[in-house]
Amino acid sequence: MDPVAALVAGIGLPAAATLLGLLLRSRDGRVRAAPALPSAAGDVAALGLPPGALGGDVTLVQFSTAYCSRCPGTARALGELARAYAADVRHVEVDLTDDASLADRFDVRQTPTVLVLDSAGRTAGRIAGVPRTHELRTLIDDLTRRNRVHQHA
Amino acid sequence: MSTSTPESRSADRIAARSGIDPRGPRFAAGITAVLLLATVVLGAGGADAAALVLLAGLAVLFAWGAIAGVARHPFGLLFRAAVRPRLGPPTGLEDPRPPTFAQLIGLVVTGTGVVLGVAGVPLAVPVAAAVAFVAAFLNAAFGYCLGCQVYLLLVRARVIRHA
Numbered sequence: 001m002d003p004v005a006a007l008v009a010g011i012g013l014p015a016a017a018t019l020l021g022l023l024l025r026s027r028d029g030r031v032r033a034a035p036a037l038p039s040a041a042g043d044v045a046a047l048g049l050p051p052g053a054l055g056g057d058v059t060l061v062q063f064s065t066a067y068c069s070r071c072p073g074t075a076r077a078l079g080e081l082a083r084a085y086a087a088d089v090r091h092v093e094v095d096l097t098d099d100a101s102l103a104d105r106f107d108v109r110q111t112p113t114v115l116v117l118d119s120a121g122r123t124a125g126r127i128a129g130v131p132r133t134h135e136l137r138t139l140i141d142d143l144t145r146r147n148r149v150h151q152h153a
Numbered sequence: 154m155s156t157s158t159p160e161s162r163s164a165d166r167i168a169a170r171s172g173i174d175p176r177g178p179r180f181a182a183g184i185t186a187v188l189l190l191a192t193v194v195l196g197a198g199g200a201d202a203a204a205l206v207l208l209a210g211l212a213v214l215f216a217w218g219a220i221a222g223v224a225r226h227p228f229g230l231l232f233r234a235a236v237r238p239r240l241g242p243p244t245g246l247e248d249p250r251p252p253t254f255a256q257l258i259g260l261v262v263t264g265t266g267v268v269l270g271v272a273g274v275p276l277a278v279p280v281a282a283a284v285a286f287v288a289a290f291l292n293a294a295f296g297y298c299l300g301c302q303v304y305l306l307l308v309r310a311r312v313i314r315h316a
Contacts, residue, residue, distance in 0.1 A: 006198030009279070013193055017287045021295040067304040069175070069251040070296075076245075096308055103309045110302050 028129035031139050034115070044121040046105055047094060056088030057144045058124075059117040060136075065097050068111040074130050078114070081133065087144040118143050172246025173224055178255075180236055181218075181228035183293035185211065185259075189286035196279025204278045205270045211285075212263040218256030223249055226256070255292070255300030259285050 044054070047061065060078050064071035075093050082091040096103045096111070106115070109128065116125035116139055125139050188211055196204035218226040224233075266281025291297040307313045 002197070002199045006194045009197035009283075010190065010194040013190065013283055013286060014290065017290045018294070020287065021291050021297060024291070024297055025295055065301070065305055065308060067251045067254045068301045069247060069298040070301070072248060073245060096305065097313065100308050100311060100314075103305065108305070108309075111305050 029127060029132040029135075030129075031116070031125045031127050031132070031135040034123035034126045044117065046102065047092075048099070049092060049094075053090070053092055054117065054121060055082070055090035055119075057085075057119050058082075058087070058089045058140050059121070060089070060091045061115040061117060062091065062093045063096055063103070063106065063108045063111060063113045063115075064093055065095060065111050070130050071112045074112045074114075077133070078131070081136070081140075085140065085144065089140060089144070116140070116143070118146075173229075173249045173252075174232075174237060174243045175245070175247040176240065176243060177229050177232040177237070178223050178252035179293050179296065180232045181223065181226060182289045184228050184231075185214070186286055186289035186293050189282045189289055192282035193279045193286060196275070196282060201270075201275040201278065204282070205267065205275070208263055208270065208278050208282055209267045211282075212260060212267050215256050215260035215263055219253060219260050223252045223256060251298060251301050251304075254304060255288070255298065258300045258303055259288070262288075 053059075060082060062071070062075060062078060064075070071093075075091070078091040082089040094102065096108060102108070106113075112130065114127040114131055114136075115123050116127070116136070118124045124143055127136065188207065192204050192207045192211065195207065214227065218229075223229050262281050262285045266277050266285075269277030269281075288299040291299055304313070
């Protein structure tokens with residue numbers, strides 16, 4: 001037995017894994033500005049959603065796979081969040097297992113990933129992981145308020 | 154993927170519909186992580202034979218979980234028998250397929266370590282155990298599902314296609 005190597009491995013590995021977990025947690029679910037993807041309107045068409053699936057004010061497009069432990073819970077939470085708004089906010093779930101090319105086109109690297117679309121179908125924000133409700137609400141509030149101001153102007 | 158007989162497929166469908174307590178797989182991942190860390194410590198300390206035997210045992214457990222499903226895994230049964238009665242009801246039930254897929258990933262990683270270990274590469278045993286430990290630890294401590302991300306990568310690589 002080499003007690004020093006055993007001790008280093010026994011303490012170092014859990015410590016490294018804890019740091020990795022904290023790093024992943026600190027990045028998970030943050031609302032980020034959408035990356036510059038080519039032609040946002042065309043992208044939305046690529047989702048293959050039926051006409052009328054998009055919300056009049058905001059659409060939350062959730063990318064999932066069948067083997068994603070946190071996707072069903074995220075879908076429930078986003079559905080409830082969308083229904084709680086008086087404005088036309090809708091939640092749409094897209095299973096990437098059905099069409100892997102969508103994962104390439106939207107550069108989805110983890111599930112769930114959520115796109116926040118504005119009333120024109122433009123990507124206003126992007127969330128990798130389980131969305132932080134507070135940050136997501138702030139963005140939705142901002143987008144729906146902008147629409148109301150436009151309508152009254 | 155995880156099943157071979159029509160009977161177990163239908164049992165999986167029933168389990169998929171009703172769902173499992175999400176704390177079960179996390180509890181199982183916790184025990185697995187401790188055993189994997191023990192394997193790493195033994196391997197790093199030079200106790201090659203003991204590390205190889207322990208990793209082989211864990212590979213058998215991963216195979217059990219991948220084939221029979223996490224609900225029928227020994228640690229899953231232990232959770233239901235000894236832990237769940239002491240807890241409150243879960244906030245929600247989860248699909249058992251993602252953690253079952255994670256068992257398959259665990260089998261591939263630990264199985265590779267065992268095969269290389271038997272073939273005379275003793276270093277492969279603690280390395281494979283360390284990789285599997287990180288995945289099990291992240292699941293147990295942070296609820297992070299590394300297998301789910303691997304699944305997406307396989308979909309993107311067109312390894313997995315929808316039936």
